[in-house]
Amino acid sequence: MAQNIYDNPDFFRGYCTLPRQTLGLAGAPEWPMVRRLIPDLAGKRIIDLGCGFGWTSRWMREQGAASVTGIDLSRNMIDRAIADTRDPAITYEIADLESVELPAAGFDFAFSALAFHYVADFARLIRAVHAALTPDSRLVFTIEHPIYMAATHPDWITDGDGRKSWPVNGYALEGERRTDWFAKGVVKYHRTLARTVNTLIASGFAIEALEEFAPTAEQIGETPALAEEVERPMMLLIRAHRT
């Protein structure tokens, strides 16, 4: 099973302080870009893969979804999602994306935010999502960008001119990456961009849009620290069509 770092108390304490947890979608700078990828949700049955605190699950119901099933590996996450939700059409369950079983053609839209990079067997997951979707539906997901994830020590360095740069190394060497983020040894899985795209295609998805989050000038004006996201993409966003 995937590492359950979100149930590590130190990690969870730190994680809860992130703007995207305290403010919800308004604290996620990539959200406007993600939102543009999300199709009309009216009447749809939705699976939210790695739902966390349920911010997006609740938003999707506000958009008219018939129902949302949010799954997450973490008991902390699911407990908080349940506590923050008053909506009988939203169901939360603990489940591991590494081995999750989903009802065949049980959903009309699949969403996932920043969860798939914790999964070792991406091909299995994508096959499972494909089988769980009805024909002519969409999968929209975000993951950490492989440019961001590849290096052994993913942290800013300066080039010969003193310019802030992001190091890339070991890009073609896919697999486990351990980094310290609120806790030591958080396990993620680096995949090349080619692997992500080709796995989707091999499972029967057509790529409809691919985005690499970068802030707008307005966003940088409001939050100057976002300027570094212009230097290298931290997040990859994909909309895929289950034909």
Next chain:
Amino acid sequence: MAQNIYDNPDFFRGYCTLPRQTLGLAGAPEWPMVRRLIPDLAGKRIIDLGCGFGWTSRWMREQGAASVTGIDLSRNMIDRAIADTRDPAITYEIADLESVELPAAGFDFAFSALAFHYVADFARLIRAVHAALTPDSRLVFTIEHPIYMAATHPDWITDGDGRKSWPVNGYALEGERRTDWFAKGVVKYHRTLARTVNTLIASGFAIEALEEFAPTAEQIGETPALAEEVERPMMLLIRAHRT
């Protein structure tokens, strides 16, 4: 028009010494990966966009293509391609990919190797290629990878642990990049990966495969210098389906 660096004598002298020019396809380490993307060519009318010395134009005829039209901006390239070719079904012409006019539905396959990153207006080019292709045909092309192209000074640096790393900066800032490569101020155009993929989709192409060249262990055994291509991808390869 695009910068015609290939007709700069210093540049051309240096360029002619590259293994991919002296040895042809056998000198291009990405060729086995490119070849796997190329569909059956029997009976096809082919456009080779940025044909250079014509190595691939000739190879495609050997695979049974009905005809090949090779275009290139450089007089040096076209003269050499003509001199090296004895095949009445291959035609070479000087043309600028920035403004090339192609016959409507005149081709059944389009190929381009390491040329599109010299073009400023990628959307115009892709629309022109789409209009020049027959339905249910393919475009296969290689370009310098945006990871490779983005930085102001694209050259190896070492991270805090002394690990060889490739710097990425200014990734979201698309446009001109000037580098010194056999000559000073060679002009190329950086585009994000998202831009490349979304431009193809917007023009009516479906992405069939995306590859990022990395050498095999066998290739590194034969040519140890290739090992650095594992650290960061230098080339992006795409097969797109003109539906």
